[in-house]
Amino acid sequence: MAPKQKGGGVEAASALLRAAQLLGRTRFPVIGGLLTDIDGAVAALALAKKLRGVIDHAAGEELARGSQIMRERGASPASFGETRNRADVIVMVGSGPLKRDPGLFQDLFPEEKGLPRPGDQARRLILLGDDLVNAPTHVKLTQVGQGGSDLPTLIARLGAAVAERPVGDEGQGDPLAQVAESLRTAAFAVIVYSVADLDEPALFTILDMVRHLSVATRAATLALAAPGNGDGVNLCSTWTCGLPVRTSFAGSVPEHDARRFAASRLIESGEADALVWIDALAEQGVRRPKGVPTIVLSSSDDAGEGEADILIEVACAGRDHDAALYLPAISGIGLVKAAHPNQDKPTVAAVLNNISGLIDKREAA
Amino acid sequence: MLIRLKGGRVVDPLNDRDAIGDVFIENGRIVEGASHGRKPDETYDLTGKVVMAGGVDIHSHIAGSNVTLGRALMPELPVLAAQGGASIAPSPDAWGAYATGIRYAEMGYTTVIEPALIPTHAIEAQIELASIPIIDIGALVILGNDDFSLGLLRDGGREAELQDYVGWTLGHAKALGLKVINAGGSEAFKFNARTFGLDDVVPDYGVTSRTVLKVLQRAVTELGVPHPVHVHCNNLGIAGNVETAVATMEATEGLPIHLAHIQFYGYGAEGEEGLSSGAPRLAEAINAHRNVSVDIGQVMFGQTITISGDILRQFDGRRGAHPKKWAIDQGDGNGTGIVPYQYRAGNFANAVQWSVGLEIVLLAEDLWRVLFSTDHPNGALFVRYPEIVHLLMDRDERARMLERLPESARQVSNLASIGRELTLSEIAIITRGAPARLLGLTDRGHLGPGAVADVAVYTEQKNKTAMFASAHLLFKDGALVVRDGEVVNVTWGKAYHVAPGVDAHIERRLAAFYDRYYGVDPSIFGVPAQIAGRPDRFATVPCLN
Numbered sequence: 001m002a003p004k005q006k007g008g009g010v011e012a013a014s015a016l017l018r019a020a021q022l023l024g025r026t027r028f029p030v031i032g033g034l035l036t037d038i039d040g041a042v043a044a045l046a047l048a049k050k051l052r053g054v055i056d057h058a059a060g061e062e063l064a065r066g067s068q069i070m071r072e073r074g075a076s077p078a079s080f081g082e083t084r085n086r087a088d089v090i091v092m093v094g095s096g097p098l099k100r101d102p103g104l105f106q107d108l109f110p111e112e113k114g115l116p117r118p119g120d121q122a123r124r125l126i127l128l129g130d131d132l133v134n135a136p137t138h139v140k141l142t143q144v145g146q147g148g149s150d151l152p153t154l155i156a157r158l159g160a161a162v163a164e165r166p167v168g169d170e171g172q173g174d175p176l177a178q179v180a181e182s183l184r185t186a187a188f189a190v191i192v193y194s195v196a197d198l199d200e201p202a203l204f205t206i207l208d209m210v211r212h213l214s215v216a217t218r219a220a221t222l223a224l225a226a227p228g229n230g231d232g233v234n235l236c237s238t239w240t241c242g243l244p245v246r247t248s249f250a251g252s253v254p255e256h257d258a259r260r261f262a263a264s265r266l267i268e269s270g271e272a273d274a275l276v277w278i279d280a281l282a283e284q285g286v287r288r289p290k291g292v293p294t295i296v297l298s299s300s301d302d303a304g305e306g307e308a309d310i311l312i313e314v315a316c317a318g319r320d321h322d323a324a325l326y327l328p329a330i331s332g333i334g335l336v337k338a339a340h341p342n343q344d345k346p347t348v349a350a351v352l353n354n355i356s357g358l359i360d361k362r363e364a365a
Numbered sequence: 366m367l368i369r370l371k372g373g374r375v376v377d378p379l380n381d382r383d384a385i386g387d388v389f390i391e392n393g394r395i396v397e398g399a400s401h402g403r404k405p406d407e408t409y410d411l412t413g414k415v416v417m418a419g420g421v422d423i424h425s426h427i428a429g430s431n432v433t434l435g436r437a438l439m440p441e442l443p444v445l446a447a448q449g450g451a452s453i454a455p456s457p458d459a460w461g462a463y464a465t466g467i468r469y470a471e472m473g474y475t476t477v478i479e480p481a482l483i484p485t486h487a488i489e490a491q492i493e494l495a496s497i498p499i500i501d502i503g504a505l506v507i508l509g510n511d512d513f514s515l516g517l518l519r520d521g522g523r524e525a526e527l528q529d530y531v532g533w534t535l536g537h538a539k540a541l542g543l544k545v546i547n548a549g550g551s552e553a554f555k556f557n558a559r560t561f562g563l564d565d566v567v568p569d570y571g572v573t574s575r576t577v578l579k580v581l582q583r584a585v586t587e588l589g590v591p592h593p594v595h596v597h598c599n600n601l602g603i604a605g606n607v608e609t610a611v612a613t614m615e616a617t618e619g620l621p622i623h624l625a626h627i628q629f630y631g632y633g634a635e636g637e638e639g640l641s642s643g644a645p646r647l648a649e650a651i652n653a654h655r656n657v658s659v660d661i662g663q664v665m666f667g668q669t670i671t672i673s674g675d676i677l678r679q680f681d682g683r684r685g686a687h688p689k690k691w692a693i694d695q696g697d698g699n700g701t702g703i704v705p706y707q708y709r710a711g712n713f714a715n716a717v718q719w720s721v722g723l724e725i726v727l728l729a730e731d732l733w734r735v736l737f738s739t740d741h742p743n744g745a746l747f748v749r750y751p752e753i754v755h756l757l758m759d760r761d762e763r764a765r766m767l768e769r770l771p772e773s774a775r776q777v778s779n780l781a782s783i784g785r786e787l788t789l790s791e792i793a794i795i796t797r798g799a800p801a802r803l804l805g806l807t808d809r810g811h812l813g814p815g816a817v818a819d820v821a822v823y824t825e826q827k828n829k830t831a832m833f834a835s836a837h838l839l840f841k842d843g844a845l846v847v848r849d850g851e852v853v854n855v856t857w858g859k860a861y862h863v864a865p866g867v868d869a870h871i872e873r874r875l876a877a878f879y880d881r882y883y884g885v886d887p888s889i890f891g892v893p894a895q896i897a898g899r900p901d902r903f904a905t906v907p908c909l910n
Contacts, residue, residue: 038492039898070437074690074703081485081697081883086555107884115512115882116569118556187557214680218557220695239433239493242440242457253456256440324488327889331696332430333489334889349898 020358029053029274032263035228035281037323040348041236049249056263057245059230062196064258067244078220079331085114089186093193095131109139119187144175152202159205188218225328232326264289315345366406373411378790379798379811390818393843397814419475419819423800425741429490431701449667462496470499473821473836482506485890487538495897501858503541510551511698515570528584532865539862539892542592546674548577551699554677588865589910591805593621605634607643611650626662626740628722641777644724652730660738663722665745666710674699716774727785737795751833757787818843859904
């Protein structure tokens with residue numbers, strides 16, 4: 001599919017030129033979506049800085065929330081590998097993590113024996129919440145919290161129980177008190193959750209719980225990675241400008257604000273006057289905010305002609321070309337080789353850098 | 366194009382030069398001036414200036430997932446540091462990748478070594494490093510707390526295989542050397558240990574820290590990696606730990622070893638507070654062990670953040686966090702601990718630390734083995750280097766600082782009795798010649814013909830802080846990049862690494878290991894030949910055999 005702009009297909013060079021013209025006129029654009037690899041994120045950050053705009057990711061809400069906890073109190077995470085190999089008690093908060101990663105149980109509880117680990121008790125899984133899940137047969141599963149309590153309440157009560165504070169009227173028979181005891185006697189307990197499922201107080205409670213346990217034993221958190229290379233983009237933003245996504249480059253120094261610089265809010269409120277939307281990871285179900293002149297970089301075959309002012313087809317990172325992406329298995333950025341190498345389409349980084357160069361040319365002219 | 370740097374004081378200890386003279390640059394290299402006999406295309410009159418090779422920093426945490434974890438924890442660090450008087454812009458991006466290269470260049474540095482590359486996170490680190498302009502880089506990859514190494518040692522008689530593994534890891538991460546951090550200590554932490562000494566045994570694996578260290582040291586030596594194994598010893602920051610450092614030196618049996626940020630191991634346990642300067646004892650041991658080199662890890666008063674793969678130590682250190690927040694990342698291998706910290710002149714222990722670092726340098730007989738560092742950002746941000754140079758060169762400046770310290774700290778410090786003032790040539794040794802030589806980067810750190818034309822020019826003045834805070838000129842690969850302390854031309858450097866030859870069988874074993882324990886293929890964390898869209902990013906430093 002050739003690059004398109006509103007009203008029909010045109011040559012790629014023209015689309016890039018029009019994009020540069022559009023962005024050259026903007027006052028406060030948003031570079032959003034950011035469903036791209038690290039090279040794409042680097043280019044997007046450079047463009048946002050040049051245009052004095054904002055960067056945000058499609059998973060910006062949970063990324064910003066996780067970043068806030070980190071900034072305010074810190075973190076006590078374990079890598080996926082450490083959890084898989086050495087955790088003897090894993091508490092999963094709700095079924096959200098499993099929905100995000102359906103292979104999670106198999107990956108955290110491989111049938112083969114793992115690396116040497118502390119303690120000698122059998123590994124076990126405790127599920128907090130009332131969703132029914134099916135664990136592999138070799139996993140000892142305990143489910144706690146059926147009966148209506150919501151997750152934040154369960155977490156708050158578990159936090160109190162871990163700290164050996166009163167948790168209600170049920171005393172030692174309370175299943176949560178038993179979970180707390182399991183955590184206290186674990187050699188290495190890990191609490192697994194998805195930030196998207198939890199609010200700040202719940203996240204703080206989990207962190208405090210882990211830190212309380214760590215005084216005597218070993219404990220940690222494992223937050224599932226955000227979709228769409230969100231963690232990779234967030235890391236890239238942090239090493240580039242010192243701040244996570246939802247950062248504005250409009251002032252003399254970069255400024256982060258999880259609420260003010262949310263792409264959707266900026267567009268709905270009319271504060272932003274243009275959007276560059278990057279959707280190059282073949283993710284499903286990502287909603288693009290609408291209402292301002294928009295340039296879409298998409299790797300999807302059905303990106304939707306006519307919906308964007310300028311639509312530029314790009315390669316899909318990890319499918320069409322090798323890509324550096326956040327890989328949960330190594331809890332860090334790794335390399336994904338192209339599944340079906342295809343050099344017909346430009347990468348996000350190439351398109352953004354081209355647009356940036358054209359803006360420079362326009363300004364120099 | 367022939368460039369003549371005319372009439373400056375050329376300070377080039379590696380070539381035994383400290384005299385007024387010229388330096389010639391052509392095609393990115395230093396060239397012999399006299400043999401040219403032709404008119405330079407460009408001449409810089411450097412009367413009243415000092416001409417040195419570009420600075421080479423052997424140990425500075427500037428990139429990688431551990432550093433970025435620190436940035437995420439503490440975006441306000443530059444603001445707090447600036448409020449305390451540090452020469453850094455009060456903005457979160459001031460310790461981002463781009464600003465790092467700019468600030469180093471402004472100070473006349475051209476090569477910096479990132480000393481803690483996590484093997485599985487090598488790609489992130491190398492991409493970050495590629496985002497740092499102007500300077501060349503090298504990285505040291507961490508082993509010694511990873512289950513593959515420990516498994517080979519447990520099984521015994523597998524040294525050849527371990528050597529292949531070290532070589533493979535260096536190549537896979539595109540690293541310049543090997544770093545060992547509290548060998549076995551992080552693994553012990555996974556079994557809930559809270560202290561770990563040189564002769565403590567790694568749980569389950571049954572090997573001591575001493576054994577892990579010595580075997581890795583031999584592997585690096587046998588592979589012919591130019592830079593010796595780069596070691597963060599056990600018991601960092603603990604009173605009386607000077608004995609650990611000395612015992613580590615003695616354990617090396619004459620093989621080359623580099624002990625990082627040695628100031629943090631320079632503590633005796635004397636005095637009412639149970640903490641004293643162990644610098645004389647340490648300096649004596651360094652002087653006696655000619656196979657040992659160190660970098661200082663100087664502490665400066667002010668706000669910083671500590672970033673270390675010594676997770677066991679950092680876990681304990683979390684109680685001293687300022688501000689009160691920290692990150693203890695129980696990652697694969699070593700893991701990482703991030704603890705914000707404020708060194709205070711009025712704090713007895715901090716004052717002793719400050720004194721110990723300076724004492725070690727000033728008591729050194731052979732400065733080619735005692736190198737400059739702050740273990741950025743652990744002892745101080747690298748932007749504080751000019752102040753440290755000033756202290757080393759000016760005993761009056763030291764006396765002024767000593768006045769600010771608690772009397773109790775002055776009593777256990779030896780600094781007041783040391784009159785030595787380093788010369789410019791000695792500063793050039795510890796900030797240029799020695800680190801370049803020790804890293805095997807023989808084309809830099811000096812201004813001899815054939816050297817890469819990384820040249821820093823400073824305005825000679827009594828105030829050494831001002832002198833070294835901003836270079837008058839800096840040439841990188843022969844191109845002028847800094848003028849009057851400001852970057853005028855943003856260039857992009859290279860990443861230097863070794864590529865030892867290894868037996869291919871190790872790849873099959875590692876593939877099986879990672880598949881079983883991590884469910885991945887190790888190729889996903891192998892650094893590709895091209896990164897950040899820069900085909901010429903990497904350059905290989907040959908091994909010595």
